[in-house]
Amino acid sequence: MHKKSIELLNKAIAEEMTALQQYMYFHFHCDDKDLDMLSTLFRMNAIQEMIHTERFAERILFLKGEVELKASEDVKKITDPEEMLKMSVKLEEDAISLYNKFAQECAKNGDSVTKKLFEDIIQEEENHYDSFDKEAENIQLYGKEYLALQTIERAKKRNIGQPGGQTA
Numbered sequence: 001m002h003k004k005s006i007e008l009l010n011k012a013i014a015e016e017m018t019a020l021q022q023y024m025y026f027h028f029h030c031d032d033k034d035l036d037m038l039s040t041l042f043r044m045n046a047i048q049e050m051i052h053t054e055r056f057a058e059r060i061l062f063l064k065g066e067v068e069l070k071a072s073e074d075v076k077k078i079t080d081p082e083e084m085l086k087m088s089v090k091l092e093e094d095a096i097s098l099y100n101k102f103a104q105e106c107a108k109n110g111d112s113v114t115k116k117l118f119e120d121i122i123q124e125e126e127n128h129y130d131s132f133d134k135e136a137e138n139i140q141l142y143g144k145e146y147l148a149l150q151t152i153e154r155a156k157k158r159n160i161g162q163p164g165g166q167t168a
Contacts, residue, residue, distance in 0.1 A: 006066075009056045013057065014071060014072035017049075019091050020049040038085075041132070042084070
């Protein structure tokens, strides 16, 4: 009865696993570059994608299906912050579009609970999109100086270069 919903939920898990892994990769590289704001943004979004995965898996199990934990794509080795944000915006756009289609498909098949789950997660994906888009706009508006400010803030937190502070 719910075979189609289980199939769509597993496809959604694959998308979430891809985003989760990609955002963690970006988090690691931003953290390494002392880009605290971006690092935190990617980390927090990865955690939210993990929560989405969990919600989809719970629904699959309720429907007596098998959860498939496979990413839809391999991690892209992007280390430039602007390119990271461009890719993240695209990942979120794609998820929003896909989950809208999945919600419509669930409605056609009479599964209003799974439809609502997709709609709820669409709203969260739109928030992710907005966060990544705003950061990309800030870099466009303020240039590389916007990123440099993040590294300065981390240095201030560590007291690097201050009398009695840590040394590099």
